[in-house]
Amino acid sequence: MVAMASFLPPALSKPRFRLFATGQAISIIGGWIQQIALSWLIYRLSGSVFLLGVSGFLTQIPFLVVSPFAGALTDRVRRVRMLITVNVVLAVLASILATMAALGVDDVRFYLALALCSGTATAFETPGRQALLSIIVEDRKLLPSAIGVNSMLFNMGRIIGPSIAGILLLRLTEAWCFALNALSFTAVIIALIMMRLPDPIPSRKDGERGIALRETINYLKQHPAARYLLPTVTAVAIFALPYQHIMPSIAVNFFGGNTSTLGLLMSSVGAGALVTAIVLAMQTSTRVQLSLVRFAPFIIALTLIAFSQSRSLPLSMFLLAILGGSILMTSASTNTIMQQSVEDAWRGRVIGIYVMCFIGMAPLGNLLTGAIAEHFGLGPALAFNGLMILITVGFTQYRFASDPTAMERLKTDLGS
Template sequence: MKTGKSVLPPTAEPPRKSIFQDRNFVLFLVGQCITTQGLWVQKIAMSWLAWSLTGSPFWTGLIAALNFAPAFILGPVFGVMADRVNLRKTAVTLNLMMAATAFLLMILSMAGQINLFWMVVLAGTNGVLASAMTPVRLSLVPVIVQREFMSRAVAYAAMNFNISRLVGPAVGGVVIATWGTGAAFMINAASYIPMIFVLATVKIHVERAPDAKSKRVLAALVDGANYAIHHPMIRSVLALSCFVALVGTGMVELMPVFAEAVYDRGVTGLGMLASASGVGAVASTFMLSRIKSDPVAFQRVTIIGAFAAGCGMLGLGFAPWYELAVMLVAITGFGLTAVGVGSQTALQLTVDNKLRGRVMSFWSATSFGGIAVGGMMLGAISEAGHIQYTARGSGALILCAAIVGLWRLYRVGTTDAKSATETAK
């Protein structure tokens, strides 16, 4: 007897749910979008101000590095903190403090009192706050979205960040050229307000939050380190992302030197180079959003990204024309983002939830610490010689790291295949 109801064939799969049906994630994404626009406007302002005040690649690299250096030392400690604090309250507090530093930068800049001392102090302060915020932010994603959406959540959050990276520097260049650096710092200070509202209202699934309160800080930190060191994929992914950040992303922090000293294009040229890197990053994150939630697939992406970043950086070291440099910076941005987001997603899909804050803090420490150390090291090298020679060396080293990563992945795959064959016998 026919009932008139349609029945799906047994082989039919239910339609794939969209992550954008999740109100929590949409709110988080919108808040992050506004805040990161402000961050990139401030970042371009600080880089340009450092170069304008000193005319030195070393100091330009150092100021950029101070925004990341504390993560290398303090990141793992803040990772333990992220595993045991109230994520909502901590995130709101940290955002308020970062807004306060941006407001102070605005006051000093508008009053004409900004100098190298204040830039060093406030860049370092921002670095400490950012190193505390990173493991908290990364621990928020799993308690906001379902696991089936994890890879897409990370990819879309990264795409959001990199769209800001595309738009923010271009906007920052115009704002600085028209109203000065004080206006850029004011935009960043105001951009924290929507994110604070989102963090206060978004639903947190407390039952999925990590809990490490039963252990002392040092013991909890050692547990996280042992877990990361003895897990082959986590160890490999952390090593590659750290090295690429050291010699690749650290080089990108010296874009003001390329814009002014190599191509004589000023702050608008710097904004265009930074935006080109953002175009490549957006394309990369769009590709990443189409990959299934498989940690091995994302590990492969990090290696592909390292090859792209190495080729782009090597080409930048030889580029005689600004227009060609813009294209090569876009390729480099594509590759660096594939490494950064691919490694982050591989870890998020692999790590034990009880250790998430600590392991993700190791990722932020190696990635951002690599940027910090790399920015200072490459800035010092470029001070002694031509910056394009430094870019050539960076590109060659990244290509070597990509080859090693590919070899290790092939070796692990071969070992797993042999083990499966022996088990079948």
């Protein structure tokens, strides 16, 4: 039993976190099942690739607009109660989707509206869940492992969920997929209740109102983790993440392939990200993240440029595995370092800004990359994106190296 436990991520040594991870795993799989089913339903009803893009845009754009408000709310209210409420809302929205699909509603506008509502609710859920991790694992030193496990669960869900959705859609209607997702939220809600976490009302300073965005930005300016890492993850979101949305075109135009080719390419991304997540989940300090966050963005840029020129499927799969792993290294390491650098009273707001920069900027990157690819081609678009990451990261790293106090302050913030 002890030997087996030594192979598990350290965060899973905590009973509360095991409960959380179980509920989260079920919910993530349910979320992917719904995402695939909703895309399939919208395309089946409309036959429009454009509306598929609109659906993805509506799901993600709330992270850009809502995340700072959601982060501020997380620091103002009882976090456990807030997270339970948001999961109930998400379950209700999934139930409405299931009911509409079962009744044969064929107006795509209703499904797009619900995609926007679900995206908005998820934008509140993400800062709330991330802010609770340090409390769930009970030991701040286990936070890097907890964030790694969270990433591992997401990438496992990205592999398992679509597979289940594909099987279900062969035999059943989309309504069943939506109903399963609604049911999956009960796993998270039950886990949150069973953990019996402390849930005090956060104290508020005199005169503090609203989201206090200016105060949050001023607070972040004091921390090197924000000054030098947020520009990097923003560049990765705008210029690296869009490759996923143009992957169907890449499969056809680069390799003359079909859906099987697309599956191989996306599976390669997932495999690379999953391996990286497992490695990160085994960490108990930020020492590894401090190294990863400095060189991983360069790997992203160079890999993206190499992938833009590759027309060999095996080589491209290898490059995509590296790309998927490097993106996760950058995002998860930045998330870990930023959370470890700030006081708990500011955690929700800081996570809200991080989520806005990483997830929220991705829809804008999708539009930009799509426009460039439309006018200049897929290869030049990917190469341009890689070059922009290289320039941004190079400039940021130069500024970091030129600041003699930055590394010392960062180590002080991290307690190392």
